Amino acid sequence: MKIRNFLSKQTVFINDQIKKFIPAGIPEKLFKAMEYSLSAGGKRIRPILVIESAKAVGKEDINDIIDIAVATEFIHTYSLIHDDLPAMDDDDLRRGKPTCHKVFGDAIAILAGDGLQGYAYEIISNNNKVKPEILLKVIKILSNGTGVYGMVAGQAADILHEKENSFNDIDFIHLHKTAKFIQSCCMIGGILGEATEDEIKILEIYGRNIGLAFQIQDDILDEIGDEKKLGKKTKKDREKNKLTYPSVYGLEESKKIAKEYIDEAVKEIKKLKNPDILIEIAEFIINREV
């Protein structure tokens, strides 16, 4: 499949770029923990969306925004490290490798996560090619999508359901835990491509819809995915009392809803100048096996 090859190449490219930004000259074990988790693989879908969204609104040279794309993966990696902690989801494996705290201990894992979050903002504020007012908008969108009004709220809601059944709104969880961050990445790409407000709105709707579908597909893969390919145990969500789409709507209905989100995203993104890659990414999201 063409898009898979394209995404594989982009993933390799992002992986190479990430290496250049791992902070050095800090206590060895902290460095190793960050390097370990940043190098653990993954689809790198967030930085890819930043870059492809910028291209979709007509940006040709992406060299000045690679660091910003990388910064989104730093935030994503911080969230995974903290999410895996014993006090949170208590996961031993991530992408087929022991989780950060299993290798480096809980304290260093907490600090590696804290460091990665802060360093994302340090990277962005150190970009001296993009105009300051644009970088500031990027920071605004990123902090909003991943912070207390975004991802952190979603994680809290997720944990509150899991541990004490005190939160029951699955759409709030999916929107905040996953979709808002993905939506932010698309909007950031648009902002970096100096898109019009209308274009950014299109990217926002596209991003939210693929983000929601992404999380439903994650839920589905936890039910029926291949453990080897995923690099982690499946059926863990059920075991953990997680609120998932299959648990609420059943498997077939979940697939149908995910498809509707993707259709909506595709319909919207077609309004842009160069939507082709983003259309293919949207379709890939519900066809992926990892």
Add this chain to the structure above:
Amino acid sequence: MKIRNFLSKQTVFINDQIKKFIPAGIPEKLFKAMEYSLSAGGKRIRPILVIESAKAVGKEDINDIIDIAVATEFIHTYSLIHDDLPAMDDDDLRRGKPTCHKVFGDAIAILAGDGLQGYAYEIISNNNKVKPEILLKVIKILSNGTGVYGMVAGQAADILHEKENSFNDIDFIHLHKTAKFIQSCCMIGGILGEATEDEIKILEIYGRNIGLAFQIQDDILDEIGDEKKLGKKTKKDREKNKLTYPSVYGLEESKKIAKEYIDEAVKEIKKLKNPDILIEIAEFIINREV
């Protein structure tokens, strides 16, 4: 003492301001955890330093920078919440009250800390009175002082000594864990006051020196402070195998070194236009009992 009254008033002012910035409309328990830790008191020395440093370089109207001062306290509060976690320093009391994780559980405490860090950058990027290029510099200085090259590195070094004796440079720990953040607050004030590069350099030296003295005084208070006034147990550092100034240099020598840092800070800050308050703050730092 005049400076104590001044600082008390400023603390009340900052406390009132903090209330306005606590994020609402998010999962209740996450909100409560952030509110709880943000309202737990404290000297608010970091936001005060932002404001007083701005004034010291001639800024008269501080209304447009209060949110940025508040943001520094959000970062400080996140670091305290994470520092108190069982996996880290495992503290049950902070300022006389149960620590965040004791009240809300470890998972919500981790997320409250994560949320506060991100929200600091969200607050700064939402300020629409200060010029974007200045706000971007603020973010650069703040993320550097509190991130992997600053506070997070210091916390990691501190924990690595405490838990596995694998880090032994007390000056690295003090500089990174405490001084770099305080230094950043002074520089941020200067930047917000549109200071010259020379003036910012003065604030940098001042901030580093009072920051180093601040941490030594913290170490001293852990040895000989009043538990009631401090709101926490003393002699915990020794119990925990923490690397402290009194443990390395003895109590009297530690006091002498702290005094030398303050003298250096005062000498430096006198070069500014309006240094009086900053001089008094410097002297307060080694005379404080909490």
